[in-house]
Amino acid sequence: MVFYFTSNISGTPYTIYMGLDKHENEDLIKYGWPEDVWFHVDKLSSAHVYLRLKPSEDLDSVPYEVIQDCAQLVKANSIQGNKLNNIQMVYTFWSNLKKTGDMAVGQVGFHNSKEVRLIKVEKRINDVVNRLNKTKVENFPDLREAKEDRDRQERNEAKKIMKEQQEKEKQEILKMKQEKALRSYDSLFDDVEMKTNANNDDDSDDFM
Structure with missing residues (x-):
């Protein structure tokens, strides 16, 4: 009791x-x-x-x-x-x-x-x-059962927190990759624009 x-x-x-x-x-x-x-x-x-x-x-x-x-x-x-x-x-x-x-x-x-x-x-x-x-x-x-239930809930909560943290880290990595890809795309676009401008200069010389 x-x-x-x-x-x-x-x-x-x-x-x-x-x-x-x-x-x-x-x-x-x-x-x-x-x-x-x-x-x-x-x-x-x-x-x-x-x-x-x-x-x-x-x-x-x-x-x-x-x-x-x-x-x-x-x-x-x-x-x-x-x-x-x-x-x-x-x-x-x-x-x-x-x-x-x-x-x-x-x-x-x-x-x-x-x-x-x-x-x-x-x-x-x-x-x-x-x-x-x-x-x-x-x-x-039942003290033993109560303790086991308490410990089980704690483990489940810890797993939940860990899963949320892993998902957060996964999203952060994905965001970094997307930002890196965007920077690469912007750089590629700048190179194409520079080449296009250079070609336009050559055409202008021909018309002169």
């Missing part, structure tokens, strides 16, 4: 989701999307919360209020973190998560620690948590 939430605090809807338990977190880690941002309480046990960005959107363009929503949801779903004030959340893109065979279920590391960001949460804000919980939807998605 996956829990889905919607953050509308910024005026633009963002999807936030998390798994039921650590075993489901394994599937979320395995079948995450490049657009997903992973959130967790720093150095404490908590839910794995994901924020799904728009394609090609970067973290710096995400409204701070949305990041705060994710952080509050993580805190509310941490047995230890929910009781403490002034705790830190870590967040990074899904692609930066590292999972090795010797790690425990639900445990992850990072490929590059420099790409991990921190946000401090002073206390739980019930208004935020309640607002998000009102949007909560439980679902049983």
Whole structure:
């Protein structure tokens, strides 16, 4: 089971989701999307919360209020973190998560620690948590199929862009050939005209 939430605090809807338990977190880690941002309480046990960005959107363009929503949801779903004030959340893109065979279920590391960001949460804000919980939807998605569909669409889009680029290059080459042929024709026409003028001069001399 996956829990889905919607953050509308910024005026633009963002999807936030998390798994039921650590075993489901394994599937979320395995079948995450490049657009997903992973959130967790720093150095404490908590839910794995994901924020799904728009394609090609970067973290710096995400409204701070949305990041705060994710952080509050993580805190509310941490047995230890929910009781403490002034705790830190870590967040990074899904692609930066590292999972090795010797790690425990639900445990992850990072490929590059420099790409991990921190946000401090002073206390739980019930208004935020309640607002998000009102949007909560439980679902049983086929995460693998969803990931394959997403990747397939990306490949098709890449093929479309490549085809359009190839067609553009083809048209540019054709245009260059046509312009070259036109210049050659103009040059040929000039040569013929020059010869014709020269012949006219000879005729004029004969009449004199």
